[in-house]
Amino acid sequence: MAARFLQDRLDADTSDHKGPHLLCPCGHEARYAGRRPKTFESALGPLTLTRAYYHCPTCQHGFCPRDRELGLEGGSLSPAVLRMVGAVGSLVSFEEGSQLLHELAGVSVSPRQVERDAERLGVEIANDERTLTEPLSGQEVHGTAYLGLDGTGIPMRKEELQGRAGKQADGSSRTREVKLVAAWTANTRDDKGRPVRDPGSITYSAAIESAATKDTDSSLSAFAQRVEREAQRRDFEHAERQVVLGDGAVWIWNLTSELFPDAIQIVDKWHAKEHLWGVSKDIFGAQSPQARTWVAARYEELDEGRFDALLAAVAGCAEDSEEARKCVGYLTTNRAQMDYPAFEAQGLCTGSGVVEAGCKAAIGTRLKRAGMHWSVSGANAIIALRCCRLSGRFQDFWERRCLAA
Ligand SMILES: [Zn+2]
Known part of the structure; x- marks a missing residue:
């Protein structure tokens, strides 16, 4: 009934007829071509509105001034x-x-x-x-500010993967990588005095886009520009201390050094431990008790900053394990970013999967569900919508x- 009432009231008002001619968005003159009905879905139920319609002979497009006034343009849903x-x-x-x-x-x-x-x-x-490249009021970071960078694969439609190399047995790929930047603060302390992420402080921005910048490029990669925008919105550059957490991937540190030369770089400890667990599984098998004993010793070396001992233990397995060989490279490249005792002494958050959890919350729970297959444009649209909502x-x-x- 409410819908019917609204419909009758709007239809009785013919002020949307603005004379025989009206300027078309293309810049030419459109002609009045009568009133036309269209059904819109509104919160009150379906509304069939009969609106003044103008047609442009130059660009062959038509429009209804009322649709624009009511925010109904471009679809059939009420705002x-x-x-x-x-x-x-x-x-x-x-x-x-x-x-x-x-x-x-x-x-x-x-x-x-x-x-x-x-x-x-x-x-x-x-x-x-x-x-949006100015600090957003109420979202500026204070004290120690963190940025977390990560990537996660989402399942794609076949046609979106043509010619892309991947991890499948035949060299093909089923996924594309979404790259994500999360920004938060951790000025709260737990009962042991360790930094904890401030509730409600996290915001996200993400997309399937490239982070690769060639030396010959004069502009930043699409993802680097996204990171820069998120940092600007959070006023990251004016934080007392800047920290970037990553999983240890080279592209992340390259991008960090380029955008934030003063930021402290830290490998999220969760990722570092994940790598060590990968080595242990490869050597002893995931179910074996030895795998747990071996990795527990490595975690302790990592936590206590006995890096040379850690490196020697992993290198000692390199002959028999491909994972160990790769891990030696990973540890060597990221050594400075894994100085956990020093970071913790400075009251810095060394990560416990904050970024990983963020990736799950922002991307995984919506885009990685069973049976989903995305197009790049569809995924990027829903990711933008989701990040916008999760970021308040x-x-x-x-x-x-x-x-x-
Ligand atoms: Zn036109």
Whole structure:
């Protein structure tokens, strides 16, 4: 009834007829071509609105001034429903999102349409994100500020993987890597005086994009630019201390040295231990008690800063284990970034999978679920939407969007 009432009120108002001619966005003159009906899904139920329609003979496009006034342009959802679609599309599969909208709000939007409109909104958010390069009020980091950089693979559609090398037996790939930057502070202390991540301080930005910069390139890689923007939004450069945590991948330290030469570089201890566990499994087998004993000794050496002993123990296995050989390289390259006793003495957070957990929260739980196969554009749109919401930026985006309409 409410929908019917609104529909009648809007249809009785014909002020959206602005005369026989109206300027088309292309710059030419569009002609009035009568009133046309279209059904929109609103929070009150379906609304069939009969709106003044203008057609442009030059660019062959048509438009309705009322759609623009009401924020209905470019789709068939009211702004409130589009916002709900954005919320569910960022959280659950499009199928589940469609069901939730029906159950919770009584609105009917097909899974296909949830997909289309959540992605459309995600593209808008991704474009908006590129323009936000000033510190965001209330999101500036203080004290010791952390950036975590990581990558995680998500399953892709076959056609998106043509000619890309991967880890499958035949050399093909099933995934593409999403690169993520997380920013947070850890000025809180636990009862033992160790730094703990401040609740609510973490924000994310991520995409499937390149982090490779050639020496001959004059501009930063797409991902380096993303990291720079996130740092600007958090006012990272004005923090008292800057720390970058990574998994030890070379591209991460290259990017860090280029963007933040003063930042302290730390290999997230969780990753360092994961590497050592990989070696132990390779030598003794995952189920063997020896694997646990061996790795416990290595963890202790790592924690206590007995790096030479650690390196010697791993190198001692290099003849029989490919993993150990690789690990020697990893430890040698990242030695300075694994000086844990020194970092801990300075009250720095050495990571306990904060970045890994962030990757899971921002990407894994939504994009790595069984049976999902993404296109690059679809994944990037949903990632942008998700990062925006998890970073507490959706409301601001929405307000800017309404002002622009
Ligand atoms: Zn035109």
